[in-house]
Amino acid sequence: MAEQYDAVVVGAGFGGMGAAIQLKRLGLENLAILEREDDLGGTWHVNRYPGLAVDIASVTYSYSFEPNPRWSRLFAPGAELKKYAEHVADKYDLRRHMSFGALVNGARWDEDESHWVVSVEGRPDITAKYLLTATGFLSQPHRPDISGIDDFAGKIIHTTAWDDTYDMVGTKTAVIGTGATAVQLIPELARAATELTVYQRTPIWVVPKLDVPIPSTVQKLFSRIPFTQRIARAVSSGILEVIMVSAVLHYKQVKLVNKAAAAFSRAFLRSQVGDAALRKQLTPDYDFGCKRPTFSNNYFRTFTKDNVHLETTSIDHIASDGIVTSDGRKTEIDTLVLATGFNLWDVNFPAIEVIGREGRNLGKWWRDNRFQAYEGVSVPYFPNFLTLASPYSYSGLSYFTTIESQMQHMDRLFGEVKRRGADTFEVTEEANAEFLDRMTENLADSVFYGGSCQTARSYYFNQHGEAAILRPTSTRNAFVEAKRFPLEDYSIS
Numbered sequence: 001m002a003e004q005y006d007a008v009v010v011g012a013g014f015g016g017m018g019a020a021i022q023l024k025r026l027g028l029e030n031l032a033i034l035e036r037e038d039d040l041g042g043t044w045h046v047n048r049y050p051g052l053a054v055d056i057a058s059v060t061y062s063y064s065f066e067p068n069p070r071w072s073r074l075f076a077p078g079a080e081l082k083k084y085a086e087h088v089a090d091k092y093d094l095r096r097h098m099s100f101g102a103l104v105n106g107a108r109w110d111e112d113e114s115h116w117v118v119s120v121e122g123r124p125d126i127t128a129k130y131l132l133t134a135t136g137f138l139s140q141p142h143r144p145d146i147s148g149i150d151d152f153a154g155k156i157i158h159t160t161a162w163d164d165t166y167d168m169v170g171t172k173t174a175v176i177g178t179g180a181t182a183v184q185l186i187p188e189l190a191r192a193a194t195e196l197t198v199y200q201r202t203p204i205w206v207v208p209k210l211d212v213p214i215p216s217t218v219q220k221l222f223s224r225i226p227f228t229q230r231i232a233r234a235v236s237s238g239i240l241e242v243i244m245v246s247a248v249l250h251y252k253q254v255k256l257v258n259k260a261a262a263a264f265s266r267a268f269l270r271s272q273v274g275d276a277a278l279r280k281q282l283t284p285d286y287d288f289g290c291k292r293p294t295f296s297n298n299y300f301r302t303f304t305k306d307n308v309h310l311e312t313t314s315i316d317h318i319a320s321d322g323i324v325t326s327d328g329r330k331t332e333i334d335t336l337v338l339a340t341g342f343n344l345w346d347v348n349f350p351a352i353e354v355i356g357r358e359g360r361n362l363g364k365w366w367r368d369n370r371f372q373a374y375e376g377v378s379v380p381y382f383p384n385f386l387t388l389a390s391p392y393s394y395s396g397l398s399y400f401t402t403i404e405s406q407m408q409h410m411d412r413l414f415g416e417v418k419r420r421g422a423d424t425f426e427v428t429e430e431a432n433a434e435f436l437d438r439m440t441e442n443l444a445d446s447v448f449y450g451g452s453c454q455t456a457r458s459y460y461f462n463q464h465g466e467a468a469i470l471r472p473t474s475t476r477n478a479f480v481e482a483k484r485f486p487l488e489d490y491s492i493s
Helices: 014-025 078-091 180-192 216-224 226-249 255-272 276-282 362-369 399-420 429-443 475-484
Strands: 003-010 031-035 098-100 104-110 115-120 126-133 155-158 172-176 195-199 308-311 315-319 322-325 330-332 335-338 353-355 385-387 425-427 490-492
Touching: 003 014, 003 104, 003 115, 014 031, 014 078, 014 126, 014 399, 172 180, 180 195, 216 226, 226 255, 226 475, 255 276, 276 308, 353 362, 399 475, 399 490, 425 429
Parallel strands: 003 031, 003 126, 031 098, 104 353, 126 385, 155 335, 172 195, 172 335, 195 308
Antiparallel strands: 104 115, 115 126, 315 322, 322 330, 425 490
16 A cells, blocks of 8 residues: 555655645644655755855745744845755654655556555655645756867866865866856855856846844844834835846836836946956946846956956857867867756656646647646646646745745635535646736736847747746735635635
8 A cells, every 4th residue: 555645745845844834733643755866955955056045135035934043144145045945844853754865756646546646766655635846946967068068178067066075176177057046156255266168058147145143133133023123024025026026027117117127237237347358258238137146355356367268159068078169179178067956847847747638738739739838836737736836936036025925825825625525626727818818918027038048048038039038926815815716716625
């Protein structure tokens, strides 16, 4: 007999832990949290590269119901996020539900038994009444398909598999990629490497990072009077909502805000880089927000160092001892760092195979019929299933606003299922279609469709050219709808 659970949660990052906390609040204690890595924390466990830190103020990048008054900085380093994840797991008694090294191959809905059958590599199948996937948006590392990369004789490190034992001091290092991870990493590598060459395909918008240590007096204030930290969170969230979210999602209405943000970033670049030719190479030719902007005080300045070189000519191939660009020049290196991000649209959404009613394959159905999920959590033909990192689910700039709005959706939905004494829920096709139409209509106001994003190469866009990750509404709207969505949008039986 297969092990039977009330619910299986795939993923032990902050999304999975949030889902498990909500399930326990609803009285579902027979849980299994399956995590492929060897510990909890998701991206904050996997990533350990130098310079790792949050790019959202720490008071905002945390659960609102579990504030941490002990952040050392306004933008906390990655190790503190890992420690915070461990604290949450301990306080909410989640560890006893977790199984590490559990690689989920897939899950299928058993219509006869009305439960999910979950396949875990090297282990017997398990069953669950409910299935929740919390595998995150950035969980499938992308390794670039560059000719000759397997022939490179030196050291190759992907940022998601950082080798702490490898000494970068004195190396001739190349970095491929200039996304948010590279912005944090490159200044650190420049301090160690004798020569650092950065291969840039697409420049990134960068604004100053107002990062300062949080004094012990403020930490004590947050601890003794939690209301003060809630005020700090509200202020930080409000600033992000007005400047960043509105400028991107409501581009049509507040185009001046978007243009002002871009002008601010260009002014910041001028203040750090005196060379006009170098500034031009570092300046995006797409609108602010087409690709996720980021924060740094020293990224631009790093390129003015004598040992740092920016290469914008495309890579032709990788030789055993270096990188050859399309113009025939070879740069000799001994270390290759891949800051090439994640593969969202080919191997994520979903990150595992999910088979619903009538044999419907979620991944194939999404790719054949557009990426979609009602309120960013549920899909027709997939009973008792919630996909927590899904199309149109990411609300605001902090992942925690997404997590907590989804927890409130769970509270309303599971509460109604329990009240009726029901066994299954499934969103109706009509409700799902109406939500998709509304999100598509709202996106017409965004920078993705109203601005110039053709050269951004942004992971926001899927293979159909749709920007189907972000929820194109205010963060407040996401919470309001999570609390008040029509219960008749679900078939509950």
